[in-house]
Amino acid sequence: MPGGIYVDATFGGGGHSRLILEKLGGKGHLYAFDQDEDAKRNTEQQPFSANPSFTFVHSNFRHLKRQLRAEVVRPGTVNGILADLGVSSYQFDTPERGFSYRFEAALDMRMNTQDGQTAADVLNEYDADELQRVFSELGEVRNSKTLAQAAVRLREQKPFRTTGDLLELCGKNLMGERMRYLSQVFQALRMEVNDELGALEDLLKEAYEMLAPGGRLAIITFHSLEDRMVKHFLKTGNVAGEQEKDFYGNITRPFELVTKKPIEPSDEEISQNPRARSAKLRVGQKLEN
Numbered sequence: 001m002p003g004g005i006y007v008d009a010t011f012g013g014g015g016h017s018r019l020i021l022e023k024l025g026g027k028g029h030l031y032a033f034d035q036d037e038d039a040k041r042n043t044e045q046q047p048f049s050a051n052p053s054f055t056f057v058h059s060n061f062r063h064l065k066r067q068l069r070a071e072v073v074r075p076g077t078v079n080g081i082l083a084d085l086g087v088s089s090y091q092f093d094t095p096e097r098g099f100s101y102r103f104e105a106a107l108d109m110r111m112n113t114q115d116g117q118t119a120a121d122v123l124n125e126y127d128a129d130e131l132q133r134v135f136s137e138l139g140e141v142r143n144s145k146t147l148a149q150a151a152v153r154l155r156e157q158k159p160f161r162t163t164g165d166l167l168e169l170c171g172k173n174l175m176g177e178r179m180r181y182l183s184q185v186f187q188a189l190r191m192e193v194n195d196e197l198g199a200l201e202d203l204l205k206e207a208y209e210m211l212a213p214g215g216r217l218a219i220i221t222f223h224s225l226e227d228r229m230v231k232h233f234l235k236t237g238n239v240a241g242e243q244e245k246d247f248y249g250n251i252t253r254p255f256e257l258v259t260k261k262p263i264e265p266s267d268e269e270i271s272q273n274p275r276a277r278s279a280k281l282r283v284g285q286k287l288e289n
């Protein structure tokens with residue numbers, strides 16, 4: 001909607017923001033969030049640089065409400081909020097960020113490199129039960145208990161420092177197809193390091209408050225747990241999917257579902273961009289309550 005207020009919660013390389021600005025046609029405003037300092041550099045090009053319709057917010061999107069208020073955007077006034085979760089190709093393909101098993105690098109995996117624990121900290125400090133939870137819940141790793149216990153034994157000889165140390169652990173405990181196994185373990189650690197499920201829950205709640213009635217929330221997920229959280233939230237207003245009732249006992253519905261089923265990439269899109277293969281887009285329109 002030209003003249004509207006929009007939020008791109010995950011700026012990354014700015015692909016989505018660019019398209020939103022085109023649609024805005026010089027009217028309205030786009031606020032783009034990213035917690036990664038490197039993403040900010042992408043705002044130095046056109047159409048972002050010195051664009052009065054564009055503001056970059058270097059912050060975790062879980063602080064959406066506070067950050068937008070600081071920009072004098074009031075709750076209940078935003079027309080659309082989009083999030084494209086996970087890491088960007090840039091982050092994934094930059095060896096020193098430690099997101100990928102393809103490169104030897106420090107085991108970092110933080111999207112915001114100025115804050116929080118690294119993947120090495122998680123592997124060196126969590127106890128075996130906590131590590132098992134990470135591998136099993138976030139990575140669906142089949143032998144999560146064995147892997148967690150092996151990690152605790154290995155770090156007694158030598159603390160985890162690099163992706164190579166993690167590959168050594170995985171190599172000794174591998175189950176099934178190698179690349180799939182490594183992807184699951186690396187993804188689990190990345191999601192834990194960045195508290196991705198916690199941040200998503202906060203974003204969903206704050207997005208609802210910030211949206212105007214009729215405003216739309218669009219979320220692209222790459223993980224089944226995230227997709228379930230979004231699906232539940234759009235139906236019930238909470239990520240557990242528990243039906244909520246108003247004062248009179250009527251079930252409250254926060255959103256009209258714009259997509260009854262998630263939108264998934266076509267075969268053609270997957271062949272052009274294989275990383276999109278597990279993407280699911282869900283969209284809801286905030287109802288007047």
Ligand SMILES: C[S@@+](CC[C@H](N)C(=O)[O-])C[C@H]1O[C@@H](n2cnc3c(N)ncnc32)[C@H](O)[C@@H]1O
Nearest residue numbers: 010012013014015016034035036060061084088
């Ligand atoms: C998949 S990429 C987005 C790509 C973007 N849609 C584009 O068109 O280039 C995800 C981006 O979101 C950022 N991100 C992920 N979780 C975040 C969070 N909780 N707060 C702020 N930024 C986050 C990452 O740093 C990354 O740059």
